[in-house]
Amino acid sequence: MRYKLSAPSQVKAVIELPASKSISNRALILHALAQGEGKLTNLSDCDDTQVMIRALDGQPHEVIDILAAGTAMRFLTAYLSVTPGIRLLTGTQRMQQRPIRLLVDALRQLGAHIEYASNEGYPPLRINGTTLSGNHITLQGSVSSQYISALLMIGPMLEHGLKLDLSGDIISQPYINLTLQLMQEFGASARWTSEHSICVEPHPYRNISFTVESDWSGASYWYQIAALASDAEIRLQGLFEKSYQGDSRGAEIFALLGVATEFTPEGVLLRKTAARPERLDEDFVDIPDLAQTFVVTCVLLNIPFRFTGLQSLKIKETDRICALITELRKLGYVLADENDSVLSWDGERCPAEATPVIQTYEDHRMAMAFAPAALCIPDMRIAEPQVVSKSYPRYWSDLAKAGFDIETEEKD
Structure with missing residues (x-):
């Protein structure tokens, strides 16, 4: 099974995030x-x-x-x-x-x-x-x-x-x-x-x-959607300003990519800003679960990057470094890997597949990091979408709630 995704022209939603x-x-x-x-x-x-x-x-x-x-x-x-x-x-x-x-x-x-x-x-x-x-x-x-x-x-x-x-x-x-x-x-x-x-x-x-507090890792995909959308206002419930979770630092990095965070009694409100760097250099050694989200976001925003501290990605649900390189090539982006711990993109492109199908490798974060690409690439397809149940079972229904059209297709 796979999903074909079509994105709305604007994203306005209130999302009850999963618990951490x-x-x-x-x-x-x-x-x-x-x-x-x-x-x-x-x-x-x-x-x-x-x-x-x-x-x-x-x-x-x-x-x-x-x-x-x-x-x-x-x-x-x-x-x-x-x-x-x-x-x-x-x-x-x-x-x-x-x-x-x-x-x-x-x-x-x-x-x-x-x-x-x-x-x-x-x-x-x-x-x-x-x-x-x-x-x-x-x-x-x-x-x-x-x-x-x-x-x-x-x-x-x-x-x-x-x-x-x-x-x-x-x-x-x-x-x-x-x-x-x-x-x-x-x-x-x-x-x-x-x-x-x-x-x-x-x-x-x-x-x-x-x-238990809501999940900042799950929140990162909504920050990604806000960064990629032309118009977005997203409320995420259950996040704390003073959080135990290291992935809360993702909000600081997304601020550089044009997503402002306003803390409210219920959680956070995300809004677009004009911020946009010429390139992004970050060390992900403390927040490796956010790497896929930022890799996909940066290439789609045409922001060159160099991300270090990725050595643990080789032994996650899949080899996430190899998976990112393989699947982004389908979308027309050529990434470089250094010593199995650094990923970078200097703007190099290649011909994109006409109807790309993103493989998820039994990895929930591959599915969730690539799904927001539908905001930039029409009719994105995600294979084996059920893998999101590992950390965010309601992910697809939340996307539908936010206006994404999700169509089920059988494999060829």
Whole structure:
């Protein structure tokens, strides 16, 4: 299946954004570790969060299938290591190709009992939950922040707490800070003790109720629509001006591309401005999930760019660097890749396909970052559009609400 998209001449809409997947998934783990009955409200309804809810529902699962949810795989690997019982943690074929050795090795250093059920270094994992007596781990700061967050969240459950040292450059630090802030809300004593060290005390979590903020990553696609539309006034509900989410920095970058943010009691109001840079140079090491959005936006606005800090894109739902290069060529744009960590565009064009079909590679963000291109390219087609359910299940209905025409087509 695929969708053919046609965009309205102007975009005026009020959008109820999904809850933050990043906050929801962390809150679920912390709530489970607290073993409390505090109520979690406004949890995300996306696939990634739903598989977490099922895994943590209190039922005795021998096999936990998290499908394509990378966050769930990493967080649950650590959680199950400190939770009594033996489970097999598995996922889709693509998930079984995503490396997890660094996290498993770190957990084993702490005393975890984890075996590879198939291929060494990859899921599925057989995990025998037990008490962990180790308390010191050293990791490269360039590893996925989800590995670091997974370890930090179980820190209060370790006999002697956890000291985590990070060497070299630390990528995606806002996600680490998000984890620490949420841990503290749930009663943990967890903090940076130096530029490269974090200490977590063996102090149990407490039972609290918690409300999840709306998702700044999901908001980025509406900022993109505002940037590409000739006329736009979009209200996004449930966003906080003082947010825990690192992706809130996307609003600052979009201001450079002509989208002003006005905070209201309900959320934000987006309006067009005349701002427009000659080129855009940004480091995405702290906000890698926004890279696809800004890559597509800049080429369509004819703004040359050089984006660094993209090394984690190679191991996301797909190789996002390769996917962006391949799919934007269909639209007539030639991107350059440097060392699997930098993407740039100097204005080079190539012949565009007459009726481009954007492949999504089982990656929700490919679908959502390319759909707004319909504002510039008539009859855009998005293959396998259902992948958005991973983080934003209502994305297509929200686009329709904003005036986009969405027609279902069968594959040729």
